[in-house]
Amino acid sequence: MNKIQLGTSNVMASQLALGMMRSSLKEASDMRLLLEKALELDMNFIDHADIYAWKNVAEELYGQVMAEAPHLRDKFLVQTKCGICSGYYDSSYQHIIESVNTSLERMHLETIDLLLLHRPDALLEPEEIAKAFDELERDGKVKYFGVCNMNPGQIKLIQKYISQPLIVNQMQMSIVHAPMIDSEIYVNMTDDHAVMRDGSLLDYTRTQGITVQAWSILQAGWKQGTFLENEAYPQLNQVLARLAEKYNVTKSAVALAWLLRHPARIQPISGTASPSHLEELTHAFDFTLTRPEWYELYLSAGRELP
Ligand SMILES: NC(=O)c1ccc[n+]([C@@H]2O[C@H](COP(=O)([O-])OP(=O)(O)OC[C@H]3O[C@@H](n4cnc5c(N)ncnc54)[C@H](OP(=O)(O)O)[C@@H]3O)[C@@H](O)[C@H]2O)c1
Structure with a gap:
């Protein structure tokens, strides 16, 4: 498994992260199987949220698994x-503090490695965020900080007030949902793909050394399910x-390879609850899409090059 440096920190994380959002995760036994498979696949990065999984139990299940399976602790x-x-x-x-x-x-943890603000809050007050982050860092409760779903203006506003670097921005991104890439290709055009929805976020994060984490890497949208x-x-x-036939992998691995081929060194987050689906995905690291293949996939999702 490839390891990447997260943002400007010295944290080395598996390039494929494991997300815990899906409501199919209902029991500690399901999560334990998934975590054991992740460890076997040399993945070392878990993406949680206080609201993840069925009835918000993801963090609790994680704590339960760690208590029951000492070989998974600190991994x-x-x-x-x-x-x-x-x-x-x-x-x-x-x-934030609560x-x-x-x-x-x-989770029965003393420290969270990385804390993200989950969504832009219209009533955001950066001074409050700064106070919370300082306290959490001082008390050893959080090591690093980041955001999700934010544009460059929002990142700059928060960064101006906090003393810790924001090292990650988590965004929806897949072959099908790629407005961040569309707007970079359709510059100055009247086509709908030219609409700048994110303030040139990919270029901004690359300039600032912020890692983009990609969520819903196989989804057609919020409610349509996977595009596979x-x-x-x-x-x-x-x-x-x-x-998939050419590289002897699954379609899911090709879809993941499309994100890995982007030079921004994106960290995709897998949302599967199935150990075998997770293993299939990791074969995306066994090959590299050619430039024409990358563009062919991009266009086959319903786009034309200008
Ligand atoms: N920051 C945010 O706002 C935000 C929003 C959404 C998600 N996230 C994060 O991103 C993670 C991933 O999101 P996601 O769950 O939408 O990602 P995803 O990996 O695109 O979707 C996973 C879903 O696709 C299904 N699937 C169907 N065929 C599959 C195959 N061949 N291989 C793998 N999965 C297949 C999975 O079912 P099976 O379980 O049966 O495989 C699962 O229900 C979440 O867990 C969460 O950590 C963040």
Whole structure:
């Protein structure tokens, strides 16, 4: 498994991270099997959130697994998130502190390796975030900090007030959902793909040395399920199948290889709860897509080059 440096920190993480959001994770036994497979595959990075899995139990299940299976303890870097509440977002000092304390308690941890603010909060006050981050760092409760779903302006605003570098920004990204790439290709055009939805985020993060983590790497959208075998994407599935055969891997591995081929050194997060699906994905590291193949996949999801 490839290891990458996260942002400007000295943290070396597996390039493929394991996400714990899916509601199919209901029992500690399911999570234990998944974590054992991840360890076997040399993955060392877990993406949690205070609200993940069925009834928000992901962190609790993780704590349970670590208590039951000492051989898994201290093998993973743990990232978690706070800020999404029922019906509103909350980046206040009080919420950040309370959420981290609860996460630590649930996972039986003394330190969270990386804490992310989960969504941009319209009522965000950077001074409050700075106060919370300073306290969490001073008390040894969080080592590093980052954000999710934020544009360069929002990152700059927070960074101006906090004393720790933001090392990660987690964004939705896949062959099908790639507005960050579309707008870089369709510059100055009237096509819908030219709409700049993120403030040139990929270029910004590369300039600043911030790692982009990609979520929903196999999803067609929020509610449409995966684009694999999805009849709304016949051409994409045809190309995925041809390349899967060429490289002797699954279509999922080809879809992941598309993200890995991007020079921004993206850290994709897998959301599968299935150990065998996870293993299939890791074969994306066994080959590199050629430039024409990368573009062919990009175009087969319903785009034309300008
Ligand atoms: N920051 C944010 O706002 C945000 C938002 C969403 C997600 N995330 C993070 O990103 C992670 C991944 O998101 P995601 O779950 O949407 O990612 P994903 O990897 O695109 O989707 C995983 C889903 O696809 C299914 N799937 C179907 N065929 C598959 C195959 N061949 N291989 C692998 N999976 C297959 C999986 O089912 P099986 O389990 O049956 O394989 C699972 O339900 C989450 O766990 C979370 O950590 C962050």
